[in-house]
Amino acid sequence: MKSRVVVVGAGGAGLVAALNAHQNGAEVVLVTKEYPTRSQTCMAQGGINAVLNETDGDSVELHIQNTLKSANALADESAVSYMCQEAPKAVAWLDSIGVPFSRTPNSKIAQRKLGGAYGARACYAQDYTGLKILHTLYDRCLAEGIEILNERYLLELLTEPEQSGKKYIRGVSLLNKRSGEVEILEASSVILATGGYSRVYNTYSTNSLSSTGDGIAAALRAGARVSDMEFVQFHPTALKGSSILISESARGAGGHLLNSKGERFVDELLPRDEVSKAIHDEIAKGENIYLDIRHLGVEFIEKELPQEAKLAKLYENVDPADDLIPIKPAAHYTMGGIEVDSNSSTSIEGLFAAGECANHRVHGANRLGGNSLLEIVVFGKEAGINAAKYAKNATKDEAILEAKELSENEIAEIKRYANEISFYEKQAILGEIFYKNVGIKRDKGALQEALKEVQEMKSSLPKMGVSDKTKEYNTNLIEFLEFKNMLTVAETILLSAISRQESRGAHFRVDFPATDKKFRAHTIVDAEGVVSYEN
Structure with missing residues (x-):
């Protein structure tokens, strides 16, 4: 098998990653559960931060300091510095591939000031910035001939253990929404770019219905770690x-x-x-x-x-x-996500992550407006390059045994679940509980009440079956799988929020209103739900 990189998610981060992996010699397959033009990136309207002209009093150093201040001492300074230093090049690259930025009278890229910024550094295209970037990236992927598989829902990440006990990636299992068939894609490396998880808040979220944390939940099940999940902007x-x-x-x-x-x-x-x-x-x-x-x-x-x-x-x-x-x-943006290092690599060898599903530790406790589009370009590029490099050197080529059958059995089991409780009603309840108890202001009692509700919902999943037993375009099944993933993600949010006994950025505890320096560390949750802190 040629060094294949599978990119899961076709928003801005996924498209940037796919282009860069392709340009670095990998065979790329881009997988998305809907269509690229429907991704959440199109809702990033305000602009993409970059200091293009330091003569106006703004500077890259001020961009770094504004980002760190907004992050409330919970960002990695080296990662933030790298992102801000790369920003002018990122915007120049977008301009070079045809993003139609608004212009000043002398034809320079127009910029506006967003909240928390020293100066007007957000480059914009009217109030459609994310949409224009997304469409341009999609056009470039089509022009490069990158294979795109639409309407494929991520079921599981497929891994194999090393003798040391560490896992390495072997591919993904997908549900073809059109046919209802399980599909296996083998890969030398995989990039997750599946977006955030604020749809846990249901109708109290600005995000699309697709922001259900699927990639994060799958990564947890595969053995990766997540961090800073309590920080929801x-x-x-x-x-x-x-x-x-x-x-x-x-x-x-x-x-x-x-x-x-x-x-x-x-x-x-x-x-x-x-x-x-x-x-x-x-x-x-x-x-x-x-x-x-x-x-x-x-x-x-x-x-x-x-x-x-x-x-x-x-x-x-x-x-x-x-x-x-x-x-x-x-609920708008989720700062937490899959734990990655400076190469965008997770704790599973060959598994990379970028965009809102990943935690590059550049947003900390509260993201600075205009930095989300910047992150997907800077770290989407890094993920693509590093995944292609890893794929070229990967030597594992044994077949993935039994993966398709396991996924098919799981789907069949779900269809056999009793349909005694409507998971749609539970999803609405989950959104209400999260907005009320895990919202802008929180306290221990409310968080513990929410955790109890989530855990009861998880234990009741076998009573929340699907009424539609058909194969083709079974949206009832897909929505059940999304709800199941949301419960996994919701539990990590609550475990993290209960553990963090302080107020910092987007996490405000009424019972612990002060910022506590002993919590100047990242909340880590593993596959077993164990919470720890790391600097």
Whole structure:
């Protein structure tokens, strides 16, 4: 078998990884459970951070310091420095492959200021930045002839043990959503780029329905470790009724946050955790909260914020040129994920991870706005290069025995589960519990109550069968598998949040409101659910 790299996930990180693995000589197969153009990357609207011109008073060093400050002493300084130093090259590369960035009158890439940043360093394409990057990357993958398998759901990572006891990757098992057949893809190396897990919050999340933590759950089952799972960033401005994201670009452009009295109650460009807490406190007082961009003018809104205007009209029936936009905080970005080293490699040999499913320790306790798109380009590239290099040197070529049969048996067993309890109802309950008990403010009692509920749901899974027993396009089955993965992820979030007896960044404990230096370490959870801390 030629050195094959399988990339699971076709959002920004997966597409960047696939391009770089391909350009470094590997045979690449890109696998996605939906289609690349539906990935969560398209919702990253505000911009991608990069200091392009230090003569304006901004600098790479300030970008590093802003990132570290937002991370609340929980980021790896060398990883942050590398990401920020690579940022100008990352943007130049995106520009070179055709990303249609907005331009200044003298044709330079336009930049705006986002929350927590010293200067205007977020390079943007109107308020469609992630979407434009995603489509351009997808076009490049098609032009390079990279094989893309759509509608394949990740079941398991396939590993073999070394004599030392360490595992190495052998491939993946997939469920072909169209046919219902289990498929096995052998691989010399695998890159997980499966996105985050904020859909645990169900309707209280800005993320797509696909952000269910599938790659993280599969990595845990395979023996990898996860870290910092308790840190879930709430975006301050989601539409009140639908949780649809209104980009930080609206506040970066000068939008105001108002309460029911018409008062501004917080500096809108503080880091997201601080703004979200301020909104939470106002709502607790009985206030309704609004985003006001009326003063920016119709022309500016139409030119720079067309998507935000469209979303407000469509989902809240308000015209932001004339009306206030009702908003609330919602779960948005997950800082935790699969533990990786500086090569984007996990504890399983040949298994790499990039993007929101991975923890490169650059976001710490709270991500700086504009750094998510930067991370997927910088570390997606590194994952692709290193996975290709590993694949070239891989010597294991024995067949994967019994993998298909094992996955088929698991699917058959699920279809035999009793259908006594609706897992859809339990999923809705899970979202309510998480928003209430594992949200912007937390305490021990509420977290333990949520953990008990999650563990009871896990034990009741055999009573939550699927009503659809067919093979082709069985969405009922896929949604059950996603719910099962969400419960695995939810348990790690809760174990980590209960263990961290302090407040830091996006993790705020009412019963431990101070930051405690003894917790200046990363929360690690292994496959057995054992929690530990590492610097």
